[in-house]
Amino acid sequence: MLLKSRDIKKTYPVPGKTRKKVVQALGDLEIQQGARIGLMGVSGVGKTTLGLILAGLVRPDSGRVLFRDKPLHRLRGPQWKTMRKSIQMVFQHPESAFDPRWKIRKSLEEPFKIHGLPIEKSGLASALEEMGLPEGVLDRYPSQLSGGELQRAALARALCLKPDLVVLDEPTSMLDPLTQSRILAVIQKSLKRRNTACLFITHNLHVAKAVCSQCYVLEDGRLENLF
Numbered sequence: 386m387l388l389k390s391r392d393i394k395k396t397y398p399v400p401g402k403t404r405k406k407v408v409q410a411l412g413d414l415e416i417q418q419g420a421r422i423g424l425m426g427v428s429g430v431g432k433t434t435l436g437l438i439l440a441g442l443v444r445p446d447s448g449r450v451l452f453r454d455k456p457l458h459r460l461r462g463p464q465w466k467t468m469r470k471s472i473q474m475v476f477q478h479p480e481s482a483f484d485p486r487w488k489i490r491k492s493l494e495e496p497f498k499i500h501g502l503p504i505e506k507s508g509l510a511s512a513l514e515e516m517g518l519p520e521g522v523l524d525r526y527p528s529q530l531s532g533g534e535l536q537r538a539a540l541a542r543a544l545c546l547k548p549d550l551v552v553l554d555e556p557t558s559m560l561d562p563l564t565q566s567r568i569l570a571v572i573q574k575s576l577k578r579r580n581t582a583c584l585f586i587t588h589n590l591h592v593a594k595a596v597c598s599q600c601y602v603l604e605d606g607r608l609e610n611l612f
């Protein structure tokens with residue numbers, strides 16, 4: 386098993402109130418190597434929170450996340466670094482995922498530097514090209530790209546690291562329907578080629594059915610199998 390979570394609970398402070406906001410994902414969620422798993426649920430139910438926890442970016446207050454059968458949030462040193470490279474997340478709001486002071490090239494190169502991997506210049510350009518973006522995008526700042534272009538640059542950045550799992554949080558929400566269907570096809574091809582698993586967070590049942598072989602719904606703090 387690549388990743389497994391059980392009975393996740395996370396609380397957030399609410400400004401001006403003593404009672405905290407509780408986000409729960411009770412039950413099991415399992416992701417096998419190469420699987421395409423959907424996650425649906427109404428707005429505010431906690432899908433992004435669960436995605437962040439599964440990607441190792443937020444620590445739950447209670448519950449368990451196992452990455453390759455080891456407690457994810459207890460990994461340290463080289464094991465933590467390996468997990469950080471193996472699990473990538475593409476955020477719903479791509480502008481928050483790019484440093485506004487950096488050109489796209491630096492943002493795409495940075496993860497390679499962090500993980501001590503060689504940077505293939507042509508690799509970056511072809512990752513962008515795969516997402517329908519010209520190489521010239523590398524020399525632009527995030528503010529010089531549209532929301533949809535940034536979203537595609539974020540997908541290129543995550544996938545060119547060849548992760549084992551990518552958490553995609555509404556990764557095509559800013560794209561027009563035509564580009565959306567093209568990019569969804571590209572995402573699926575890329576996942577299949579590298580046997581990359583994905584957790585696909587979406588509000589769109591048609592998209593979930595097109596992309597995923599299995600889909601969970603988070604409802605009233607419980608994970609249920611939708612299909």
Ligand SMILES: Nc1ncnc2c1ncn2[C@@H]1O[C@H](COP(=O)(O)OP(=O)(O)OP(=O)(O)O)[C@@H](O)[C@H]1O
Nearest residue numbers: 397398406408426427428429430431432433434435
């Ligand atoms: N950093 C935070 N601080 C305080 N509250 C937060 C924080 N992040 C999320 N929340 C709250 O936790 C709840 C779950 O948020 P989350 O973004 O996980 O939901 P979601 O299902 O992804 O929603 P959407 O479909 O609208 O993106 C919401 O009520 C939200 O306001």
